[in-house]
Amino acid sequence: MTIVGVTAVIVVIFTVILVSLLSRSRVTESRTTVATSDELRVADKNFAYKMPPAPWAKDQGTQNDLSVTAFALHRADPDAWVALSVSDFKDRMPLQNELRDKVRDHLNRVFANLPPDLAFEPVKWAGHEASKCQFRGEHKTSGTVCVGEAYVMAYKGVGYWFYGWAGERDVGAVADQLDELRERFRTLDLREKWTDRVGNEIVHRSKDGKYKLSNYEAIWKVPPGSDPTTDGDKKADLLLQGQIKQARRDFPPKATLVVAILEGSGDAADVATAHVRKRFTPDPEVFGPTEITEITSDPAGDPPVGPETAGVPTYRLKASPGKEASRAAEKLIVYSAINVGNEIVVAYAYCSWTEREIWERRLVQFVGSLRP
CATH class of the missing domain: 3.40.1000.10 (Mog1/PsbP, alpha/beta/alpha sandwich)
Structure with a gap:
């Protein structure tokens, strides 16, 4: 075989390997989390979130305490928190009472003396129909009385919960930030063929x-x-x-x-x-x-x-x-x-x-x- 022939074979082999790796990368991205320095993109849960700059930072302790799946963030001076949880219901849309029960479950893990009935109202979030409620409770660890909001919605078989709160004395100073952080969330278009399962009559x-x-x-x-x-x-x-x-x-x-x-x-x-x-x-x-x-x-x-x-x-x-x-x-x-x-x-x-x-x-x- 001539040098030219050997070179051609090497080029073909290299091209096949490169195509295979690129294809595998695309498949992997469609199923897993892709994180960059400023964006969390979770393809299999059909959402992305643009991470905020300092003083906001990840708070693993709060994420564990609240039992949310995506992340919790915290800032200091004044203290404030946000958190996101996501759950895939596969081939069905979650019911509103399921979504709202999860709000109570999350909040009860961290706060005491919450209202017995959380009053939800319809809102728009990330361009979709959603519900929100306001809450006030005593943080179980610090004893600080906190005030916040919970947003919840479902889209293409996935449920999303977003929480933002701060101490009652500080919430006025960070309210705009909490709203801005919530709006960093967006849904993706990776479930366009998704359909809701309908039971038999x-x-x-x-x-x-x-x-x-x-x-x-x-x-x-x-x-x-x-x-x-x-x-x-x-x-x-x-x-x-x-x-x-x-x-x-x-x-x-x-x-x-x-x-x-x-x-x-x-x-x-x-x-x-x-x-x-x-x-x-x-x-x-x-x-x-x-x-x-x-x-x-x-x-x-x-x-x-x-x-x-x-x-x-x-x-x-x-x-x-x-x-x-x-x-x-x-x-x-x-x-x-x-x-x-x-x-x-x-x-x-x-x-x-x-x-x-x-x-x-x-x-x-x-x-x-x-x-x-």
């Missing part, structure tokens, strides 16, 4: 074929050995109990669905309204007056799995028992009705008012699927 039918309802989560079951009328409705034909199992909850969120069959052929909605209101108005001489109010605002909380298009109109009520009943006794009620021959089929579902954001859109979807 689960159909619940009456034994005689008069009606059926559908949902897309395996969370509803007939109570073992129960008579449908045991829930208190003598006209009940079907009784289902729903339960959402969640980590870190001793008492999982629960709801009840009842289908009642009433005699008559009048306006289904009017008959259903009278029946449901009576069902949730106990004897006032024993239980005190019950206030039942119609809900006209948009349904709140987590979207259900599957389509939300209702086949029949749905109606919502809030039942507030009298005699200084606790808030836990208040109920959200969702119902619908259809005419079937000389009968009216009424489907209603209810849950504790305190769990409205977990259940409302699910219940609207479920009772709204009522059909012959």
Whole structure:
């Protein structure tokens, strides 16, 4: 072989090795974290964060204490902190109550005397729909009373949590910095083909074929050995109990669905309204007056799995028992009705008012699927 031939072979081999290394590098970057001096880019979690300059520096101790996955940063004089956590939910979008439960979990690790109920409000963050809450608590290590904000959102199957806080006396001096640090976060476009997993349709039918309802989560079951009328409705034909199992909850969120069959052929909605209101108005001489109010605002909380298009109109009520009943006794009620021959089929579902954001859109979807 001539020198020219040998040289050509060497060039070809070198080119193949170089292409292989570059290809391997691209694959590696698509799956792992890439950090430069001023940017953290995590491709498999679909986000990037532009790191701030001094006096901000990484704070591994706070990251461990808060149990956040991405980072925690701290500055001194005055002291202030920010932190980011990220979790991949794979082929599904996390529910709002899952995201908010994680906020409570994070904050409770570091702060004492937090408000019992963190009030979330809708906001925009990194160009996406998000929620935020303000918090005030006593730092468990230093005893300093701190004030801060938590932002939370989900995008393409990934949940993101951002926290910023400082001592109550110092927060005014660093508030603009905390906002600016939060806005250094951005999502990437590496999950454009991602799709949310939709469960199979689960159909619940009456034994005689008069009606059926559908949902897309395996969370509803007939109570073992129960008579449908045991829930208190003598006209009940079907009784289902729903339960959402969640980590870190001793008492999982629960709801009840009842289908009642009433005699008559009048306006289904009017008959259903009278029946449901009576069902949730106990004897006032024993239980005190019950206030039942119609809900006209948009349904709140987590979207259900599957389509939300209702086949029949749905109606919502809030039942507030009298005699200084606790808030836990208040109920959200969702119902619908259809005419079937000389009968009216009424489907209603209810849950504790305190769990409205977990259940409302699910219940609207479920009772709204009522059909012959």
